Amino acid sequence: MDNQASVANAGNDQGTSLDQVMQQVAEHKGCGTSGEGGKASCGSSGGPEDMAPEIWEKVKNHPCYSEEAHHHFARMHVAVAPACNIQCNYCNRKYDCANESRPGVVSEKLTPEQAAKKVLAVASTIPQMTVLGIAGPGDPLANPEKTFKTFELVAQTAPDIKLCVSTNGLALPEHVERLSQFNIDHVTITINMVDPEIGQHIYPWIFYKNKRWKGIDAARILHEHQMRGLEMLTERGILCKVNSVMIPGINDQHLVEVNKAVKSRGAFLHNIMPLISAPEHGTVFGLNGQRGPTAQELKALQDSCEGEMNMMRHCRQCRADAVGLLGEDRSAEFTTEKIESMEVSYDLEGRKAYQEAVEQERQATVAAKQAEMADLEAEFSDVKVLIAVATKGHGRVNEHFGHAQEFQIYELSTEGSKFVGHRRVDLYCQGGFGEEDTLPTVIRAINDCVAVFVAKIGGCPKDSLKAAGIDPVDKYAHEFIEQSAVKYFKEYLAKVKSGEIVHAARGDADIRQGAYIAA
């Protein structure tokens, strides 16, 4: 990519000095920030002013638990847990395609020793990697020995890395005590129902107490364990995120009930994700034609749960071996083969210095937005619009339109700007898209937006976007996203008032299927 150098020149004095610090640290590590994408990892949109200090300490550099953090901090998953104890209709463990990736799919399994080495290699190369998660490809707690051995090894060598697990909850109650002994303060439970009648259409069976349980019995046992596990975690002060897969016609309305049930049991964050169900994945839902939600359906459900609790909207449904910021996947740089030949030295102080610089960068983006908000607050209007942003992370408009693998979506209103989601536009192994021209696909993905913010854009896509009613905006190149968004919204409101433009509702948009793959 040729636009990286400009990132270092971007912005105000503070931005420049930050970039210098980061470049220095990165060079010291043997990697440059040039050539790296900056997109982050999964969380709450709240900042320090919205939560108790001890909670903010836990989430401020966890990309999955804080939307703000996800622009700046990275995560990694290690695939040490291949076995699973339940079957879900959206999962097919047998599916294998080199170019495809979904949650639950990985390129290679690791032993705990290999995983610990990989963590050190990644932490040394990507100093903003602050979180290690074990998320499968099966269920971490169906592989307790491998999971806890990995945590033990990592805690010894890299004590600053946060540890977390993502589980279906079946084996959670029996492992809560051990989780808390290992200092794991973030646990994600996938809860798709609180009514076994609904659960039986999502889970064909579970393996529990040496027996395969089916139908409503299976769903009831799973549900009871999920609720008990969640209660036990929150009693111990462990932060819980609940993931739910939105399956139209099966649990879409019901997820409002799930939201209430998990909130009342102390869950910190709720992440409602769209079903992934392409037929070629060979899942039950893929084969029986069960569709996923549209962007508008997903957002409407997330919005309706918002008043109840923190909603996560920045989840990228990543692989169980993902590495990097959410929205990027650098796992191909860290295959077992490559790690074997890497010289790794763990520099705790260097990582700390780098992360402090990243934290300053995060604060600068918030301060810039707040300054811009000052004269918007006097405005009253019920106009709400969505914009799409091409970014490589760091909270800036810093990606070319044509290079973007995803667009981040912000909702603008007189309340300010709010991150409400992201849309994938990268091409990969998926029926119906691979051979198609990219531009119409991109337009379909951001069709509900009035504008797209980019660092640069060619004349041809510019004209096509305009024809589709989407304003291509390159004047905020390398500026802070949210500050620019608020500026743009003020101009938009002024144009509506003067009659220069007519504000009208936009259409729906497509959600692309699948998790990120390595470039």
Place this chain on the structure above:
Amino acid sequence: MAFKIITSQCTACSACEPECPNNAIREKDGTFIIKPEKCTECLGYFDDPQCVAVCPVDDTCVIDNSYPRYVAA
């Protein structure tokens, strides 16, 4: 008889290995195999053969007809 694992079906997820009451299952060349002389079809231990019950791919752990029927001692 004993159970066997159809190699082409096996995802090597390892779920069966710790469930086997006879320690008859181990990893070999990237897949899992059942040692037939150790397999008791879980008779005397559980109602269902554990490898069959936990396997995520249907028809992967199947009866191996080339072995005589296991008789509980």
